[in-house]
Amino acid sequence: MKGADVIRLPIAEIRLDGGTQPRSALDFAAIDDYAEAMAAGVKFPPVVVFHDGEHYWLADGFHRLKAAFASGFDAIDCELRQGTLEDAQWYSFSANKTNGLRRTNEDKQRAVKSALLHPRAAEMSNSAIARHVGVDEATVRNWRTRLAASSEIPKIDTRTVSRHGTTYQQRTTQIGRRRRMKDSPPDAKPSEPPYGSQDVDWLLRAVTALANCEAAPPDFAREILARPDREQILAQMEKAHEFLAFCLSEIRRAHAADCGSFAPAHADDGDARARQTVA
Numbered sequence: 001m002k003g004a005d006v007i008r009l010p011i012a013e014i015r016l017d018g019g020t021q022p023r024s025a026l027d028f029a030a031i032d033d034y035a036e037a038m039a040a041g042v043k044f045p046p047v048v049v050f051h052d053g054e055h056y057w058l059a060d061g062f063h064r065l066k067a068a069f070a071s072g073f074d075a076i077d078c079e080l081r082q083g084t085l086e087d088a089q090w091y092s093f094s095a096n097k098t099n100g101l102r103r104t105n106e107d108k109q110r111a112v113k114s115a116l117l118h119p120r121a122a123e124m125s126n127s128a129i130a131r132h133v134g135v136d137e138a139t140v141r142n143w144r145t146r147l148a149a150s151s152e153i154p155k156i157d158t159r160t161v162s163r164h165g166t167t168y169q170q171r172t173t174q175i176g177r178r179r180r181m182k183d184s185p186p187d188a189k190p191s192e193p194p195y196g197s198q199d200v201d202w203l204l205r206a207v208t209a210l211a212n213c214e215a216a217p218p219d220f221a222r223e224i225l226a227r228p229d230r231e232q233i234l235a236q237m238e239k240a241h242e243f244l245a246f247c248l249s250e251i252r253r254a255h256a257a258d259c260g261s262f263a264p265a266h267a268d269d270g271d272a273r274a275r276q277t278v279a
Helices: 028-039 060-072 083-092 105-117 124-133 137-149 198-210 215-224 231-259
Strands: 005-010 045-053 057-061 075-082 158-163 164-171
Touching: 028 060, 045 083, 057 060, 057 075, 057 083, 060 075, 105 124, 105 137, 124 137, 137 231
Parallel strands: 045 075
Antiparallel strands: 005 075, 045 057, 158 164
């Protein structure tokens, strides 16, 4: 955060018990290495602390703080941010996604689950949460399905969507539903399903055609970008992607409810490998 103050705080005043540690476990070998380097005079980046007016909550830098304490320091440099405990928790889910001590897959899974259970995630899309945590969208989608099926999180009716520079609230129950034709009978029942069996069959044929398509994505992308109506095509592709992702999530949720099993979370979530610095 630009403009954040860097101050030196007593380690004893920094709280570590606010649920801001998304890692499954600390790496004590790394703590020993950091402690040795600190004792030798190596300067480390400041840890990130949120101040809510009363408490200082550590949001990033657990290994550094533990190492400083082990080295005999009673204070540590902190990047001080103003915010609540919830702000500190939300920030912590994104810590070390592009730098620092590399996260394990278990660390990433824990961060995703914690993010989905956080109040701020209730109205956010899977893609937005994935970008924040630093994993792929499928990992978030799988965990949302599992947590919703086990009633740990409620099924959301709306979510925040950003597209083409515009942010708005979207009702998840409306994703993929067709607008009624202008000549629809005025007395049509609201409870009528948005799709009939013919519509579903048509959609399944379209999905099958896409799955069997052998077009090379780079060539396809060049063809689309050369068209004058590319913006409209991209908008339709985004809507189709969102609709199919939501359908897949609903199918998995219903299947999990029927058979009592969950789709396994991705072990390899596609997170980009980052250069290791400090955690």
